[in-house]
Amino acid sequence: xxxxxxxxxxxxxxxxxxxxxxxxxxxxLVICGSLGSTFGYWAGGPVRRAARDRGPARRPEMLAxxxxxxxxxxxxxxxxxxxxxxxxxxxxxxxxxxxxxxxxLDSVFPRPPGFLSGVQAILGGVPFQxxxxxxxxxxxxxxxxxxASTAGVQSAADVVYRVEGRGCGGIVSGSAYPIARGxxxxxxxxxxxxxxxxxxxxxxxxxxxxxxxxxxxxxxDVAILYAPGVTGPxxxxxxxxxxxxxxxxxxxxxxxxxxxxAVIERETTAVGRDIYNDQLVNRDIWIxxxxxxxxxxxxxxxxxxxxxxxxxxxxSSTDPNQAYxxxxxxxxxxxxxxxxxxxxxxxxxxxxxx
Numbered sequence: 001x002x003x004x005x006x007x008x009x010x011x012x013x014x015x016x017x018x019x020x021x022x023x024x025x026x027x028x029l030v031i032c033g034s035l036g037s038t039f040g041y042w043a044g045g046p047v048r049r050a051a052r053d054r055g056p057a058r059r060p061e062m063l064a065x066x067x068x069x070x071x072x073x074x075x076x077x078x079x080x081x082x083x084x085x086x087x088x089x090x091x092x093x094x095x096x097x098x099x100x101x102x103x104x105l106d107s108v109f110p111r112p113p114g115f116l117s118g119v120q121a122i123l124g125g126v127p128f129q130x131x132x133x134x135x136x137x138x139x140x141x142x143x144x145x146x147x148a149s150t151a152g153v154q155s156a157a158d159v160v161y162r163v164e165g166r167g168c169g170g171i172v173s174g175s176a177y178p179i180a181r182g183x184x185x186x187x188x189x190x191x192x193x194x195x196x197x198x199x200x201x202x203x204x205x206x207x208x209x210x211x212x213x214x215x216x217x218x219x220x221d222v223a224i225l226y227a228p229g230v231t232g233p234x235x236x237x238x239x240x241x242x243x244x245x246x247x248x249x250x251x252x253x254x255x256x257x258x259x260x261x262a263v264i265e266r267e268t269t270a271v272g273r274d275i276y277n278d279q280l281v282n283r284d285i286w287i288x289x290x291x292x293x294x295x296x297x298x299x300x301x302x303x304x305x306x307x308x309x310x311x312x313x314x315x316s317s318t319d320p321n322q323a324y325x326x327x328x329x330x331x332x333x334x335x336x337x338x339x340x341x342x343x344x345x346x347x348x349x350x351x352x353x354x
Contacts, residue, residue: 001079003031003032004119007029008118008122022123025122026088029083077105078105081105082116082133086318097137106134111271111280112133129273130270130272130285130324135316135322138265142263142264144261148246148259150306152306153247153249153302155306156177156306159233161177162199162254163211163298164198164199165196166194173190173253174189174190174191174251175251175312176199176225178230178233178235179335182226183224183225183339185223186223186225186297188216188223190298191213196210197347199225199227199230202251207229209230210227210229211226211227212226213344214341214345220326224338226341235302235308238308241264243264244309245263246301246302247261247301247302248260248290248292248325249300250296252293252295254295260290261290262289263289264287265288267286269285284327285310285313285324288325289321290323291320292314311331
């Protein structure tokens with residue numbers, strides 16, 4: 001527990017980046033675990049010897065000791081299982097996610113402490129966890145359509161933008177789509193800790209357009225951008241459900257625009273943490289089968305007619321073909337509040353979430 005709590009701060013102070021961070025986090029967990037075990041043996045040994053000197057343990061004492069030991073082992077298994085369920089090994093993460101024992105424990109134990117999310121983010125290489133616990137299991141997974149190259153999807157892709165801002169040690173990029181004339185929606189974690197927000201498209205036919213963050217919701221992970229230079233039509237929402245086929249549109253890696261086939265597998269209320277891993281929040285989300293990569297955040301999930309089904313905000317750290325999108329209903333209140341605003345929200349004052 002001490003290793004999980006200290007890992008993010010220690011690694012940040014050492015300015016470790018890239019693939020070194022997960023390895024360093026694992027090493028720190030092992031070191032702290034070893035120190036804890038050593039201290040426990042040193043402190044518990046004399047207590048145990050003193051108890052044995054008083055005579056043999058009675059049956060109630062043996063039962064109580066056995067129950068306590070079982071609780072301690074299961075608690076440790078739960079804590080370590082949650083820690084490594086997000087990485088650094090996707091194969092290990094998938095095995096943990098499928099464990100019936102750990103799923104049973106996760107269903108009855110309280111939500112894990114916030115500091116655990118910090119080390120999970122380091123191990124998994126993801127900005128924050130969609131679920132405060134193990135990811136749900138899809139019992140009957142669906143396959144995305146072989147192609148999403150319909151006229152409706154192509155029309156929607158024409159108005160999806162790349163978002164870029166300076167901060168957090170470099171250029172942070174994501175995606176966005178129009179919700180009204182001059183307004184776009186993206187994820188809060190795309191603009192958190194950044195300045196000079198700009199939007200553009202792959203062909204730069206409209207050039208680079210300056211945008212202003214006018215709404216910033218770190219709990220839902222929604223941000224509204226005001227960009228008067230964006231004059232294209234807004235995408236319209238549509239209802240969806242299990243089996244709704246469509247596509248994820250965005251700019252993975254800040255590169256060219258991509259259209260990836262996707263299908264909705266289920267809707268759920270995800271109990272997770274905000275983009276800073278501080279507090280527990282509830283989000284109504286779609287779990288979808290499809291490829292989502294960093295940079296797709298803030299892009300739309302559309303149906304085959306080009307209507308918006310949700311706002312893409314995260315991918316599974318253990319299943320490369322599973323991702324998550326906020327439902328239209330979940331972001332509707334932020335959209336109503338943000339449209340019409342022109343005052344700037346200074347997101348550079350917020351910590352980086354990616």
